Every structure is written in structure tokens, then in C-alpha cells.
Amino acid sequence: QTVVTQEPSFSVSPGGTITLTCGLSSGSVSTSYYPSWYQQTPGQAPRTLIYNINIRSSGVPDRFSGSILGNKAALTITGAQADDESDYYCVLYMGSGIWVFGGGTKLTVL
């Protein structure tokens, strides 16, 4: 089964910019994988940030943006804030009704 890869951890300084990526163990992420991104803090359900590559969910600030960078999907946070410290997950559509989540990235803001 195809594995969806994410950086296990990342750190960013307050006010800084960071790009998290979402790739495949084999092959490239393209628009047909319809990548979406979720933010999760401890004890809470995931919150939808981005879907269909780059569409922000309602209420999500515009400092969160999605794209395809090279052969991966990407989530960029511009002007990181302390409350951006969370786990971030991507999910890709594999076709035939099948979805696969990445392992998640733990983002530290310090």
C-alpha cells in the first residue's frame, strides 16, 4: 500500500514562514490526489485548514496556504504564531474511494 509521507517534526520562530510537505512513498502528488490539510491540538478533533490543494476552509486565516511544490503537496504558514503549534496532517485521495492520511507533522513554534 502506498505510504503518504510527512516530516515528523518541524520548528519555526514566531513570525517566521514554514512549509510542510506531503509526499508519496512512490510517485508524485498531483492535483488528482486532491490534497487536504488538518490542524490538530491535543485532545481536540482535527480542524480543516485547506482542501482541494489550495482552498481555505471557512474561517481559516490567509496566512495558511496550500500548493503543489515539485512532487509534493505543501502547506505554508506565513507569519507563524504561538497558537499554530499543533500537529498537522495531510490526506490524499488514491482513487476508487480510498483515502490515505500522512503520519503527521508536529510543529513547534519557538
Added chain:
Amino acid sequence: QVQLQESGPGLVKPSETLSLTCDVSGYSISSGYYWGWIRQPPGKGLEWIGSVYHSGSTYYNPSLKSRVTISVETSKNKFSLKLSSVTAADTAVYYCARHLAVGAFDPWGQGILVTVSS
């Protein structure tokens, strides 16, 4: 405002069947969308379990397919998950969520912790 709420036993014995229900309010399941189950073992990442379309068509994670059944009850506006032959590895927070065919999982339920233990 669409809201989803998981319910079911918080403790299941090994080898038994885990059964959960997701009650949907603020939207009629029969109007469309896909309705999915996702789980998260303690301290680990998210895993898609499967989804059901409002018509009853189902899609399952290949790694769980032999043990999973997801069904929809449009008359009661809810959908359900059954996972058979559970082991300790099935201990997780189970979430339900709505999604489009190729769209975001949104919204999510608050999640329910299910522990598999004798």
C-alpha cells in the same frame, strides 16, 4: 450548522465487535455527501477506516476491509461502524466526518475513545 456526534461503548473485549454510531444534525444524510470514519490510536496519527455514500455504497481501507462494515440509516439520519475481531491495536479515538467525493473531511465529530481490553 452541521454537527456530528459519535456514540457507543467505550470498552470492548478482545475478539468482539466494536459498534459505533454517528448521529448527524443540521443536514439530511439523504441529501448527499459521503460519511466517513477515521481513527487515531493514542499518541499516533490519523487512519481513514472507510466511508459510505448516502445511497449506501461503501469504501473501505484495504488493510481493514475484512473486518469493517459501515452502513447508513437515512431515516434516522445516522451512520454506523462495525469492526469485528478487535484487538488491543484497535484501541483509538474514533471520529466520524462528512466529506465530498474528493473534498475535505469536514465537519468532524468530537471523537470517542474506544479501549479494547478484557
